[in-house]
Amino acid sequence: MKPVALVALLLSSAFAVEYLVGVGKDETTGKKGIGFDPSVIHPIAGDTVVFEFRGGAHSAVQTTFETPCVPLDGGGFNSGVFNVDTSLPVDAPGLPSVQITINDTNPIWIFDQAGGQCQQGGVLAINPTQTQTPAQYKENAAKSPVAPLTKDAAPSATASGSGAPAEASGSANDNKSNGASGLRMSIGGVGLAGVVMALVAGSV
Numbered sequence: 001m002k003p004v005a006l007v008a009l010l011l012s013s014a015f016a017v018e019y020l021v022g023v024g025k026d027e028t029t030g031k032k033g034i035g036f037d038p039s040v041i042h043p044i045a046g047d048t049v050v051f052e053f054r055g056g057a058h059s060a061v062q063t064t065f066e067t068p069c070v071p072l073d074g075g076g077f078n079s080g081v082f083n084v085d086t087s088l089p090v091d092a093p094g095l096p097s098v099q100i101t102i103n104d105t106n107p108i109w110i111f112d113q114a115g116g117q118c119q120q121g122g123v124l125a126i127n128p129t130q131t132q133t134p135a136q137y138k139e140n141a142a143k144s145p146v147a148p149l150t151k152d153a154a155p156s157a158t159a160s161g162s163g164a165p166a167e168a169s170g171s172a173n174d175n176k177s178n179g180a181s182g183l184r185m186s187i188g189g190v191g192l193a194g195v196v197m198a199l200v201a202g203s204v
């Protein structure tokens with residue numbers, strides 16, 4: 001492997017960011033509610049998105065920009081349905097979670113099918129674009145037909161993650177996604193590629 005490729009690889013794993021997304025958590029109030037917290041994220045290849053399920057029945061299911069309340073035709077990501085004790089506080093430790101790895105920066109559209117409030121805003125935009133904006137995605141959701149939650153969609157943990165109460169990634173003070181975006185921000189306008197180039201230049 002060329003040194004440049006090696007440096008890039010090492011850096012990309014060193015800088016891999018974990019995005020913690022609360023499902024069934026209202027991002028404006030911070031309380032249990034409709035949708036995802038946060039509802040818009042911009043991960044890059046190598047980053048992970050951890051869906052953490054709040055009280056009630058929720059699922060994270062891949063969909064399309066045009067018809068957000070219908071699962072992606074022919075599959076796509078489906079976390080399965082999680083039924084979490086509704087008496088648990090919103091950021092209780094040990095909430096069940098499912099993780100996906102991001103391979104590129106193409107948009108990924110997600111909705112909370114089991115939550116049943118897709119049209120009311122139960123949607124998540126991963127890497128929206130200039131033309132496919134989060135606002136338009138929400139508008140599309142409001143007008144979208146709603147697919148019934150079939151038995152097929154219901155079994156837990158079709159995803160790569162663990163179905164059971166998983167790795168305790170969610171104590172209230174453990175704001176990983178926050179720290180992570182702070183890290184990303186500290187790199188600032190230079191961007192990761194710029195950092196790689198600078199390091200490579202410095203090392204030869």
Ligand SMILES: *[C@@H]1O[C@H](CO)[C@@H](O)[C@H](O)[C@H]1NC(C)=O
Pocket residue numbers: 100101102103108
């Ligand atoms: C990324 O690639 C892996 C391995 O091919 C795959 O399992 C995973 O589903 C992909 N992630 C997404 C978000 O498509």
Ligand SMILES: *[C@@H]1O[C@H](CO)[C@@H](O)[C@H](O)[C@H]1NC(C)=O
Pocket residue numbers: 027030037091171172173174175178
């Ligand atoms: C993490 O930070 C975000 C943004 O400030 C906030 O909305 C969210 O509630 C925080 N999560 C936890 C677990 O503190």
